[in-house]
Amino acid sequence: MQQVDIAIVGAGPVGLSFARSLAGSGLSLALIEQQPRQSLAEPAFDGREIALTHASRQLLEQLGLWARFAPEDIAPLKQAKVMNGGSPFALDFAPPSDGGELGWLVPNQRIREAAWDAVAGQAGLRLVDGASVTGLHREGAITHLALGGGEPTVSARLVVAADSRFSAVRRLLGIGARTRDFGKTMLVCRMSHEFPHHGAAWEWFGHGRTMALLPLQGNRAGAVLTLAPARVAELLAMDEDDFGAAVSECFEYRLGHMRQEGSRHAYPLVGVYADRFCAPGAALIGDAAVGMHPVTAHGFNFGLQGQAWLARGILEAVSAGRDFAAAPVLSAYDRAHRRATRPLYEATHAIAGLYTDDRLPARLLRDAALRVASKVAPFRQAIAAHLTQRERGSGFSRFSPR
Structure with missing residues (x-):
């Protein structure tokens, strides 16, 4: 049996960031992950481009991750456009007045690479790789985690689940979740294109599909197509020439001809919101707590900021000599993370419902909504500030790993 202060289940970027947030705290950590160590150290390309807000960049800088990104891997987001069907009209979110980036x-x-590099060799951190949690039971103030693969039991004062929106630990803890299966599949792939994107991200609600364009360095972009699973299967089966032609047609050749760069990846589109973010001696972070629809690109941002709230509560308790796994610490995290995520989670589902409804009344309503919003500058500015989290940048100014 291994005894630690905190067991973190899931070594994705949020779980790793949480471990990094506790560096220097004096707490012993066990990081439990199904993948082998080599896959963590050298993660494979998965097609996903992550939109980072100003608040998230600040946290990544404080955690020592931002400095580990190569300049060519950071693409500035200068503006954003929301479009509806074949209409040439777009709701534009222009660059900030100070000339900076939206994100x-x-x-x-x-x-993932940067997060792993930051925690590799961290004092007090033990990796248990190639192992999954198969059961747990609580005995007094200690939770015992049974692991598969012949690994010994891990016992901890606090268990933190960061094991995806389909979290096994969440279920073992008896925490329910509101799950919405959108019945769609998201296909992602990098594409090169003829015409410049000018640093603009597109969110394009077409008939029977939702598309996004994420601007990368040069005339390159991440293409995101949300379609019926059967159509995604057809696209995955195409050769590169036919695939490039199909994606170019989807985007109506607005960036000219597009060609595939790298591999294609498909993910089921499922949203999740846990009924609770904590239980006695346990907490949920990342997608285990909130699995967002990608339309607002806020999934990782919420995960990163949620782990920071939890880590801050733990560090403050340790500094004051209090029990870091006590109910008041975990409940405070639950309340803070719920306040930060619930409004946008619900709004995202409402938007997704309206903008994926292809009936004529819905198409007319969303076009009208975009046109009205475009004429109200304070409304656009408020949305932009919320999505970029520029106003929250100072909220984590005192947070940093020790």
């Missing part, structure tokens, strides 16, 4: 795009692969 930045960084490949998920690079975030």
Whole structure:
């Protein structure tokens, strides 16, 4: 049996960031992950480009991750456009008045690499790789985690689940979740194109499909197509020439001819919101707590900021000599993360419902909504500030790993 202060289940970027947040705290950590160590150290490209807000960049800088990104892996997001069907009209979110960026795009692969590099060799951290949690039971103030693969039991004062929106630990803890299967599949792939994107991200609600374009360095972009699973299967089966032609047609050749760069990847589109973010001696972070629809590109941002709230509560308790796994610490995290995520989660589902409804009344309503919003500058500015989290940048100014 291994005894630690905190067991973190899931070594994705949020779980790794949480471990990094506790560096220097004096707490012993066990990081439990199904993948082998080599896959963590050298993560494969998965097609996902992560949009980072100003608040998230600040956290990544404080955690020592941002400095590990190569300049060519950071793409500035200068503006954003929301479009409806074949209409030439678009709701534009222009660059900030100070000339800065709305945000930045960084490949998920690079975030995972940087997070692993930051915790590799961290004092007090033990990796249990190639293992999954098969059961748990609580005995007094200690939770015992049974692991598959012949690994010994891990016992901890606090268990933190960061094991995806389909979290096994969440279920073992008896925490329910509101799950919405959108019945769609998201296909992602990098594409090169003829015409410049000018640093603009597109969210394009077409008939029977939703598309996004994420601007990368040069005339390159991450293409995101949300379609019926059967149509995604057809696209995955195409050769590169036919695939490039199909994606170019989807985007109506607005960036000219597009060609595939790298591999294609498909993911089921499922949203998740846990009924609770904590239980006695346990907490949920990342997608285990909130699995967002990608339309607002806020999934990782919420995960990163949620782990920071939890880590801050733990560090403050340790500094004051209090029990870091006590109910008040975990409940405070639950309340803070729920306040930060619930409004946008619900709004995202409402938007997704309206903008994926292809009936004529819905098409007319969303076009009218975009046109009205475009004429109200304070409304656009408020949305832009919320999505970029520029106003929250100072909220984590005192947070940093020790």
